Amino acid sequence: MHIEPGIVSGAKMVLSYGTATVAFGLLSKAVLDTVNKDGVISTALRGVIASVLVFCFFQVLPHHPVGVSEVHFILGSTLLLMFGLAPAAIGLVVGLGIQGLLFAPTDLPQFAMNITTLLVPLFAMSVIAKKIIPERTRYVDIQYSQALSLSVVFQGGIVTWVAFWAFYGQGFGAENLASVGSFSVAYMSVIVIEPILDLAVLAVAKWTDKLQGSSLLEKRLYSAA
Numbered sequence: 401m402h403i404e405p406g407i408v409s410g411a412k413m414v415l416s417y418g419t420a421t422v423a424f425g426l427l428s429k430a431v432l433d434t435v436n437k438d439g440v441i442s443t444a445l446r447g448v449i450a451s452v453l454v455f456c457f458f459q460v461l462p463h464h465p466v467g468v469s470e471v472h473f474i475l476g477s478t479l480l481l482m483f484g485l486a487p488a489a490i491g492l493v494v495g496l497g498i499q500g501l502l503f504a505p506t507d508l509p510q511f512a513m514n515i516t517t518l519l520v521p522l523f524a525m526s527v528i529a530k531k532i533i534p535e536r537t538r539y540v541d542i543q544y545s546q547a548l549s550l551s552v553v554f555q556g557g558i559v560t561w562v563a564f565w566a567f568y569g570q571g572f573g574a575e576n577l578a579s580v581g582s583f584s585v586a587y588m589s590v591i592v593i594e595p596i597l598d599l600a601v602l603a604v605a606k607w608t609d610k611l612q613g614s615s616l617l618e619k620r621l622y623s624a625a
Contacts, residue, residue: 408569420512450491467583521557
């Protein structure tokens with residue numbers, strides 16, 4: 401989902417700074433809420449783990465350029481369910497930043513766009529999660545349909561933002577339309593796989609419930625109390 405260099409350039413880059421500012425504002429509120437609920441240490445530890453995982457998602461897992469961007473397995477819903485909203489958001493920001501600094505410095509000018517593309521769908525997914533997962537349901541007990549809904553919101557949000565940046569930067573010419581279309585089709589295929597991975601990870605967590613109560617995981621994972 402990296403926005404390729406040159407897709408948006410010049411004065412148009414200013415918009416990305418504004419959208420990223422809003423995204424970081426939402427991140428700050430989420431971090432404060434999580435720190436008040438779970439404490440600084442737990443929030444920080446989960447953020448570190450999520451950051452390492454995101455770095456691996458971007459750099460280690462298979463990723464291929466398609467159309468206007470790249471197809472990655474980001475597993476945002478897994479991060480949300482396992483570590484909570486704020487740590488997942490921290491992980492996306494830090495993991496993407498480290499990957500850019502160490503391996504893809506040409507992506508850094510697009511950092512604000514890429515962060516917007518990741519964080520806004522994550523926050524939207526957290527809102528949907530509250531609506532479709534009953535309060536008394538542990539995350540290890542969610543159903544495939546619920547995991548699929550979360551994946552559709554997150555991955556669909558990413559595709560929407562990538563398309564927006566591409567059209568905003570390059571217009572609606574035939575070549576750009578084709579590039580956006582090929583990326584969208586390729587990226588939405590992740591939706592078929594991600595819910596299965598979510599449930600597999602949650603099944604392992606449920607089976608190895610020795611981690612119940614651990615500060616390294618989201619409390620809602622094992623307890624809906």
